[in-house]
Amino acid sequence: MRIHDTERRSFYLRVIYALCLVGATWTHLQVALAHGLWWDYGGVASGTRIYWTSLLFIDPLTALLLLLIPRAGLILCVAVIVTDVVHNSWFALHHPIRIDLYLSQIVFLLFVALTVRTAWRGAVRRRTAPRIAD
Numbered sequence: 507m508r509i510h511d512t513e514r515r516s517f518y519l520r521v522i523y524a525l526c527l528v529g530a531t532w533t534h535l536q537v538a539l540a541h542g543l544w545w546d547y548g549g550v551a552s553g554t555r556i557y558w559t560s561l562l563f564i565d566p567l568t569a570l571l572l573l574l575i576p577r578a579g580l581i582l583c584v585a586v587i588v589t590d591v592v593h594n595s596w597f598a599l600h601h602p603i604r605i606d607l608y609l610s611q612i613v614f615l616l617f618v619a620l621t622v623r624t625a626w627r628g629a630v631r632r633r634t635a636p637r638i639a640d
Contacts, residue, residue: 516628519621520576523583524569526614531569533607534562550601557593561586576629584622587615 537545538559547555568586571579591611598608 512624512628513630514628516576516625516630519625520572520579520629523579523618523625524572527565527569527572527583527586531562531565534558534565538562550597554593554597557589561590577626580622580626580629584618587611587618591615 543559543562545555545559547558564582564586568579568582571582573579594603594608594611597603
């Protein structure tokens, strides 16, 4: 496999990850616009409130890093989706949750887990994205 092919696959995967994170940002933004940044999510624990609200800022930062500083973005992407699924799995044991959002997080986690090695191998160390039209 040529090096350009590896970089191209990595770039496409990172774009998909970034788009998913932008979608998650939209979900968190909807909550913040409707209830404000300091909403207690109906009385949940402060750690949960802080974590969920922080995703409004961490998700778009991760999406940006995936494109500008790929390896840092990949590390943060894995950390975000793993902690999100672990936290929400714990939360689901104690509270009702929206199953559609929870399942979408699990699907994203599985997709990232199955593809992150390819994304990592082709991630360029410099701050420029690979040329797609070769």
